Amino acid sequence: MKKFDYFRPQSLKELFSIYDENSAILAGGTDLLVDLRSGKKSFNKVIDIKGIEEFYGIRKANAGVEIGACETFSNILNSKILNKFTALKQAAGCMGCYEIRNRATIGGNICNSSPGCETGVVLSVYEATVNVCGKNGKRKVPFEEFCVGVNKTSLKRGEVVLSIFIPEIKNSKSFYSRISRTQGMDLACWNGAILVINPENPRRRKIRMSFGTVAPTPFRDKEVEKNLSNKKLTQKDIDMAFEEICKKISPRASSLRATPEEKKLAIKNFMNDILGNLP
Numbered sequence: 001m002k003k004f005d006y007f008r009p010q011s012l013k014e015l016f017s018i019y020d021e022n023s024a025i026l027a028g029g030t031d032l033l034v035d036l037r038s039g040k041k042s043f044n045k046v047i048d049i050k051g052i053e054e055f056y057g058i059r060k061a062n063a064g065v066e067i068g069a070c071e072t073f074s075n076i077l078n079s080k081i082l083n084k085f086t087a088l089k090q091a092a093g094c095m096g097c098y099e100i101r102n103r104a105t106i107g108g109n110i111c112n113s114s115p116g117c118e119t120g121v122v123l124s125v126y127e128a129t130v131n132v133c134g135k136n137g138k139r140k141v142p143f144e145e146f147c148v149g150v151n152k153t154s155l156k157r158g159e160v161v162l163s164i165f166i167p168e169i170k171n172s173k174s175f176y177s178r179i180s181r182t183q184g185m186d187l188a189c190w191n192g193a194i195l196v197i198n199p200e201n202p203r204r205r206k207i208r209m210s211f212g213t214v215a216p217t218p219f220r221d222k223e224v225e226k227n228l229s230n231k232k233l234t235q236k237d238i239d240m241a242f243e244e245i246c247k248k249i250s251p252r253a254s255s256l257r258a259t260p261e262e263k264k265l266a267i268k269n270f271m272n273d274i275l276g277n278l279p
Helices: 012-018 032-038 073-078 086-094 106-112 120-126 222-228 235-248 260-275
Strands: 005-007 023-026 045-048 058-060 064-068 129-134 137-142 147-149 160-167 172-179 190-197 206-212
Touching: 012 045, 023 032, 073 086, 073 106, 086 120, 086 172, 086 190, 106 120, 106 160, 120 160, 120 172, 120 190, 120 206, 172 260, 190 260, 206 222, 206 260, 222 235, 235 260
Parallel strands: 005 045, 023 045
Antiparallel strands: 058 064, 064 160, 129 137, 129 160, 172 190, 190 206
């Protein structure tokens, strides 16, 4: 491992006084430390942000909830405030193992921007907002604009994720699913989330779906969602939607975790399980 200087600021002002392009942000460290030890990445500075209070908190805010970037998956899983956000809870429960959930943070999870990160598809269907902070102030980034590629985000130089806002959508149900090679520790070979608004009323029903590891970023097809909404669904409707999705996704044939066929089958099964059981 290449040597680096370690900093633990206690305020945002102190953080931005030392943060530059040769710095790495340390929150949970479950991705960063692996990359540093393997030599995949190296930095002159590692800045530990766990001592800054602005990165914490799970609280109700503006018809939704706000989750601090340094909140761990264990805290998300155990938060009563998040009980209505079923898909997020399900994703948090799948994240790694008990020890990893106690370290890994939601901010680090989205900043790593893995195609199969646990929260990516969930924040996609919730249409969350990422609250970003830098030397020049704060800004809000729709989650669909935050992940721009494999391990790439729209963060500007010197910016960090402060928190994530998730709007509370009344009269809705959300679902999360994944496949993996083993239970617990293994990463997702594929994952997906579905949000159904007005699930008991076909004429007013809205469908949102997002799938991971089938494209560089969480994949949503809003045209397919539109075609599935505002009507009582038949198996033909679901099959046609699945076929349209398969035309647009690009799962890697070289993936060591699952074949394109396995990922497509997972999407089909998930859609049938959730959409096929709507009234």
